[in-house]
Amino acid sequence: MRAPRTLVAAVATALLLTGCAAAERGPDKDGVVHLRFQSLAWQKESVDINKQLVKEWNAAHPKVQIDYVQGSWDNVHDQLLTSFEGGEAPDIIHDASDDLADFSYGGHLADLTQLLPARLRADIPQQSWDTTTFDKKVYGVPFLQEPRVLMANEKLLKASGVRIPTPEQPWTWDEFRQITKRLTTDMGKGRYGVAWPLKEPVSATLNLGLSAGGQLFHQGDDGKTTIRFTDGDEVVPGTVHDQVNTDASASAATLGMGGSDTLPGFFGGKYAMVPLGFSYRQQIAQQAPEGFPWKVLPAPAGKAGLTQGVSPQTLSVAEDSPFKKEAVEFIDFFLEPDNMTRLAKGDWMLPTGREALKDPSLRTSKDGWATGTALAGHLRSAPAQAVRGYQEWKDKVATPAYQEYYSGAIDEAALRQRLEKDGNLVLARYQR
């Protein structure tokens, strides 16, 4: 009797595994639709505002209820991928635009082109929509973004007598290099004009490189993307390399650090400036010693002015969701100008919406808000985010190449060769 018993068990298991597909989702017995919204908000103010907005929506829409799910930036790509493949993705998905390309090409995200209300469409400028548009279809609503700025110790800059830049009259990259040299001389031994936290060097380099006309990724007539390291691409990495290796005006020790790691040195007067994302202001406001004279300065400008690349935070809808219309209605509510302003303040970032950007609280000089707001019009889609194979190129080719170049282990010719030759081999595999 053993064999039949085993057979029955095996068949039962197989049936269990294959035959219990989840039922099609629909309204519950009271006709209420439930949507899952996975938010990646993580700072207390931001989480509170997210939850409050969900509460307000639920109170006003008894037939469409949003279930708030707390997500995490850590491993969000793998977590979403698994959910998509398993047919269990949240209906409304918070992510960053540079993570959307693979999901949209993979058919996991809904095309929102026809679903977006005219108000929302018009409120967000085209350069922001470009960050979430692939194959002329919109796969997410960009709503928060942050430029890279220079966090500066105003006291040290004033003591040195250097010109303080403004968004209207920013430093050029050359001027920036000269100023960091001068600051280093004035500050004395063991102190530096600038600390570049370049643990993740690729996005910082490429995004700032747009200001100097860098592009790196070029699309040919055949639609294929190749990498070309032009003179424009050389300006930003060349400046950093020379500050570290020629002028000794940038700390070599911070090249392997993350942004937060450089803050104690910044507060302690070891570095006069640190290039960081706009939202780092929150950490500075919280952690800086009482009366610490910090100021937000625009990043240096090149021949393309203050232009720089960003990957905004986005809200998308899962292709599998049976409630796409309702999901977009919630997104529309969530991103009404007043709400977008609240979300931006909670995250210390800039809203993408034109109306939200007009809010006086985002134009105050306190905590550098006005400088950031002035940069909003210069923000463009990060150069590589729609390029297939970018992640592999970044991890296997670009990150080690830039790290070695910045530390002085290789020269510019070697950097160029690695980025172009090795990089194009990687991209070619994704474009066959």
Added chain:
Amino acid sequence: MRAGRPARAGQYLALLAYLVFLAFPFLWLISTAFKSPRELGDLHPTWIPQDPGLDNFRQAFEEQPLLEAAGNSLIAALSAALIAVVVATPMAFVMARHRSRLTTAATGWVVVSQAFPFVLVIIPLFLILKNLHLINSLPGLIMVYVVWSLPFALWMLVGYVRAVPRELEEAAAVDGAGRLRTLVSVTAPLLMPGLIATALFAFITAWNEFFFALVLLKSPEKQTLPVILTHFIGAEGAADLGPLAAAAFLATLPSLVIFAIIQKRITGGMLAGAVKS
């Protein structure tokens, strides 16, 4: 031959240095948990917080459901440890006592299975659990943890079983005990240190596991501690350091307490089978 006094002093110094090295991250974690945000930004950090306070702990508890998450982790880890040991013990007994090509192949498979990366297995696993309606449930997660820790638990226990003299089991058989009775009454008590060491391994593996819990548990009230801890971390590695350290410190306590309680038995378990009698 006895070591001279200078040699012994050197040994103690080396041991002390090693202990300091091992304890450094934990002590630094404790120190960080009690520091204020301003002190965390100090260029010259001190071991002892200058103005120690419980604000980070209060904030951590206010922002995240740490107690519920700890409860979930405890349920998942204890269940996984218990089930893994219960399932692995008879299997280990068979593999240790009945050598054949099958048991050799099984041992090989155990070694190979440890080399699979999480991301390779997560999607099929997710689909299976979905069909079993075990997504977003602690039983589903426990099942994964048991499966995940089982090979190594089995591998550990095989060694412990082999260290138990076969003659004892033969004597039990002569006295009329069946295989199950022999396993329960004769082998298992002798295996106790090994069982505890194996259970502790399975417990710590499950207690610290992050990725499966992240992917499989959707509802906030079901999430485990490692997942909740990542809620203090933002994009590009930005972190709310004080509350994160406070929460991480609390998360280490159960493991430490359990380890402290049963460390003597573990030491016995580690040494069991080291020397053939």
